[in-house]
Amino acid sequence: MKFKQLVVAGLFLSSASLTFAATDEQFVVSDIKVEGLQRVALGAALTYLPVNVGDTMNSFRTSQLIRSLYSSTHFENIEILRDGTTLVVRVKERPTISNIIFEGNDDIKDEQLQESLDGNNIRVGEPLDKTVLTGIENGLKDFFYSIGKYNADVSAIVTPLPRNRVDLKLLFEEGDSAKIKQINIVGNEVFSDAELFRQMELKFNTPWWDFLSETRYQKQTLSGDMETIRSYYLDRGYLRYMVDSTQVSMTPEKDGIYITLNVTEGEQYTVSEVELVGDLLGNEEYMKAVLPLLPNELYNQARVTYAEEFISKYLGRFGYAYPTVTTIPEINDEDKTVKLTLSVDPGKRIYVRRINFEGNSVTADEVLRQSVTQMEGAWLSNNLLESSKNSLSRLTYMEDVDFETIRLPGEDDKVDIIYKVKEQPSGSFNAGIGYGDRTKLSLQAGIQQDNFLGTGKRLAFNISTVSFQKSVQLSYTDPYFTIDGISLGGSLSYSEFDAGSANLVQYNSKQYSLGVNIGYPINEFNRISFGLSYSDVELSRRSNYEQTDRFYNQFIDPSNPDAPIDYSSFLTSVSWSRSTLNRGIFPTAGSSQSSSFSITTPNSDVNYFKTIFDSKFYFPLSQNQRWSVLTRIRAGYGNGYGDSNGIEQILPFTQNFTAGGSDTLRGFENNTVGPRGVQRSARSITGPNGETIYLGPESDNLVVSSRSLGGNAMLLGGLELIVPTPFVGEEFDNSVRSSFFVDVGNVWDTEFDFDKYRDLSVDSRSPDPVADYSDWTRYRASAGLSIQWLSPMGPMVFSFSRALQERVGDDVKFFSFNIGQTF
Template identity: 60%
Template sequence: MIIKKIAFAVLLGSLGTTVQAEQKFQVEDIEVKGLQRVALGAALTHIPFNVGDTLNEFRISQSIKALYKSGHFNDIRVYRDGNRLVYRVYERETISEIIFDGNKDLKDEQLTESLDGSDIRVGETLDRTVLSGIEIGLENFYHSVGKYNARVTSKVTHLPRNRVNLEFNFVEGDAAAIKQINIVGNEVYSDAELLDRIELTFDSPWWNFMAQDRYQKQTLQGDMETINSYYLDRGYLRFKVDSTQVSMTPDKQGVYIALNVSEGETYTISEVDFIGDMAGFDKTIRAINPLQAEELYNGAEVTYTEEVISKFLGRYGYAYPKVTTIPEINDEDKTVKLSISIDPGKRVYVNRINFSGNHVTADNVLRREMRQMEGAWLSNSVVEASKAWLMRLPYMETVEFETKQLPGEDDLVDIDFTVKEQPSGSFTAGVGYGSQTKLSLNAGVQQNNFLGTGNQLGLNLSTNTYSKSVSLSYTDPYFTVDSVSLGGQVYYNEYDAGQANLVEYNNKTFGLGLNWGFPVNEYLRLNFGVGWKYNKVSQLQAYEQIQTFYDIYADPQHPDELEPFKTLDLNMGLSRSTLNRGTFPTAGSQQSLTYKMTSPKSDLQYFKVNYDSKFYFPLTRNQRWSILTRLQLGYANGYGTVNGHDQLLPFWENFRAGGADTLRGFENNTVGPRAVYRQPQPYRGTPDPTGSGSGCCLGADQDGVYASSRSVGGNAIALAGLELIVPTPFLDESFSNSVRTSFFVDVGNVWDTEFNMEHYEDLVPGEFEKIDDYSDVGRYRSSAGLSIQWLSPMGPMIFSFAKSLKEVEDDDTAFFSFNIGKTF
């Protein structure tokens, strides 16, 4: 068949398409050639006529536009063969891979997201017409941060089967350095005073590596706002930046900035008036207004006033108030009247509170933390408080909320909370090696959100060179709807003190207990507990500090054992927390005061009081830099008498320090008083004929005395710490809630208030270690180092590297410690 090419070459649009057609004809067949990926049926759906229709040149041109609009083709040509139409198409290539090369300021993920917005993605067809726009947009970004020599080019590499690789090549170059910043027109405040308050700098010393001496357009705009606010806050109501000139050196490596300003004069507030509807809170709003007549105008104070009034109205359901300050300026006497316009809008009520992202935690567990109630008016402060309570749950990583207005309702909203859970269960373990403890291991399971109920279940099994224990605990934090908690535990422990850097004794303990918690207010809780405990102490080495205790309770038939002790413990505590998160907090504080005593009818009568506090001070707005201060104080002693002797604190209840949980940089339990031993000094008598002689002992005041290398602990403790929490280097910001890095300084001491050095001053020093005054508070230790904490799938892991700064002779130090199961 001979194809008749009756020529007409018509330029359709700007696409250069050739169409051959008669004035009008009835189409008998439609053929599409060149299809590879696009199906014939899909192509025909974009042609706006069918076989049998009467066509003219206009309808054919419309079909070409429709095919182009489908986005599948780079080029389309139409030919007529009699009454047949033949479409010759060239499909767009499919993107096989997108490659970025040379980009440092922009991450691959950012670029991929930007290209995705332009429909440039792997597996899609390539629209070449958008590439030049993408190149220009990326170069404009680099220009905005001062990199005027930056270039971005795209390269298309053809592959078989109509596929292409798309490669973007970046030449970023260096940002232009600021050579000089000039401020023209300022008389009241000097250049130095103004330049000291902005971010951009020039001519910075080499050691000031934090200086912002590279030009960035956005930073300059922010600096102009800073200067404007500086003047407005000091009464210069007519201040303005008249013009800004940014000139560049020929090599585009240097920038000169000039700001032309008009300062004007200071203005005083003549009157403060309120207009509009104050929703019945006239007196309160006027009382909380800090603006006063006869004072210098202050822009920051005006903004603060608007925010205070808005937040106040927001507490009472007026969620969207409009508070605007209207200045009436009198240039003659340099005064300004401030009219504060208030439109509270409608009082808004909460229709429904919704939760999403809680795959494990039940809705009712989250809902019981809500301070904002459904059906009540919307209070912004109460919603923020609800978020804070959710964040304090130990199984929540992040919490966000959004207030959505119901369609067609201007006074009803839904609050959608989106939570991200973190592992609520943890495998707790520890491993360490010391000169005394050798290898130690422990393991356990702690579930803070048992079966999504928010209840806490703990089963801990521990075995190491000095301890074997098992414990089971369960706590329901909402035993009643009023947030009264109830918990209980049962435990068994075998403790070999000689393997834990302490003086030798074995202690078998069995106990059980119950505890209750009662809320006092939003942040304060009162806790009570009762417990029964059985202690069996054996293989005891008697030393000076416990000699009286030993004399009272030793079994004459078994001198190395003590009678079993049964005690009923009574506990009371007060705790307060304003932390912003339950795990890895960055702001707020936490304090606890606990008191424990045995009942007067117990075999042993003693008490212990302990205070623990933590304060977090964020240094940056995003709270990635924070300072943590820690303090622990404790004191314990006996009360009452037994057999005419004062009751003493049982030595196994002594405070101890050293190790990852207390004083990093020192071996576990090595900080504090050591056991003091008294040794009689014999002398030889007159020799007899056999060469031997009778001997006797010197008087008690001639006894020898020495200290053991083992610690015994003390009845008083003071520990403090200071930590700088920093972003973890080389780690993406998305992991900031699961990894924490900090530099720390620890300091502390354990001492014995009952120790009397005068009893030993006249004795003969022994051949071993000399004794020190273990009642001296000043025998403190300190250390500094680096700590890395990781919320791993097994539980919190802590890696600490510490160097002792102050130590006592013969202290056991530990440069590295590793622990699983507890975070600071």
């Protein structure tokens, strides 16, 4: 029950002293004077006087005048005097409220208190009617009594100020809530006290560690517990269960409560027959087949309620939005059976006249309509309403979406639909800040607008000047290029990359790329896209590693082996995506999957393919979805195809998968998880004559880089428990998220042949030993806490993590901070 419904204002006729000095003689008013006005203007006061010059004044007119002045609520004392034939009205104005102060209130927020006072016209700047204060005091005390604070007291203190003003202070002495000393249930034989107590929210005699239990007495909670126990019996066939009486007694000190429930359990009843009557639109057999009510089974109230709701929702799919479904039980106490008759009246088919949107100050209506599957002029479908709501919620620039059905006056078959949306920042400043032993401080920045000028189009312009990369990218996507939902987008980018500064083996690259993509909706949840891009890559300052030389050798100029190499490619791609998430940002229910396959055309300088699969599932653990479990997996594989000049094609190492960092494996430094670069060199000895003699390949030395090279295969997964953020209200759940996570995964190289290096010695200069980088079981794992905040600059992610499984040479870190990415 809302708090303002608990406060009962005592509105009584003012008891201010009245003086009427005029005699009962009638006289004709020749003039009217009003004395004592301060705040109220004379003209305003005269409008409340039902007497004019020339009127005859008598006792009836006097009573009428007094009532009229008091009804204005401006005066607390009125005197009616006569000076000859002049009518004199002497008033004392009610004081004006200068300030309202709440003191000592812990269980009631200031906003709730002010809402109640507003209902009684008590607010700053308004005249104070002191007669309502007693009623407000009593109403507040009743509220405290309802939550078990029987020693609570409320005092309204009025402090006079100059110029007929007052300060109003509500002083609260809440005291402690009365604790439940004992709960007794009398008359239960089928279910034990302990079993019934487990169904109740109110508790008593709880152990000290169970600090979440509710041991304070609250009248509303007790009513809810009684209904819960009743449902517990009805769901198990005890159709005649009833509560005979309830006693709530209090200790003399008003700090303890004893509760006794006297119940009659009755006997179990079974369903003898289930009958559907009424207009079932020809679907009687289907409804009977899917309803969970069957003869010869125990009566179950929950199933009866579900059956009613199912029929209502089923009819709602066909436009019958307001059906009446009533279950009529025919109880036979002799054989303990009940016949259930479900009476169905679908009512009239309802049509949608108009669909309106509220709350979209940035996004245009036509953009939102593109996500709405319920059409104007069509019949109302609850399925389409819900799917439209979900589609709107999945837009990344929507924080919250709800809808309301408005029945039209005088139209029993037409409604208007209002979608109430709450927008969130659609533009973001994407940045990343990190610190590692090797990378030191790294920064990056960019701007992205997912709802450009309210059109729903996505425009991004990113400039990165990180220590290891300089890049410029411009991309544009129109998700509704056609009315059928076909999307069209393109991108243009340039980048310079220093792999050595990004925890990878040393090489420098310059890359230009231009691409275009088009997407087709398969249905509400699935979409398929096709893309074509051209790129030109220049590689220089390379380090010689066994894994990279195989790729370099096909482009090296023998006459100038240290010169940069250059290659270009045309990349075609196809991707599929599916999403049933309840929100685009910070979802708590549903799932999303995406898969992509890209391959270069045969006329490209390099021939390779690459495929990636992503999947996320959210499982709500509570009804309000503040508790939820996220499971996710990401897998990828790439390789070359065909040969060039007799050299078998492989995946360019610049396309290798990497892991580590806030978006893959938290607890590990960026890009450090995966195969290391391996250098192999021949050993030599000095001969008898001082000449250099090179030993055979079996005597070669190995040097393993401390930096990662990445691999052509990847498998990452994670499990995340999403919990309510401490000290943050439920209204901020769509902008702040906390979770405990476990990350696990690995990156490996399927082309790496460990047997070639197994028996070779590792040079003492090598920081790490060689390992089998083709072994996918060399996984890493971490666990920790993640806090995500949807700030005005974009999503911020703070991660505190600890490595649970690491390998020799891994660079682990406890804290990471990222802007522009969420999970």
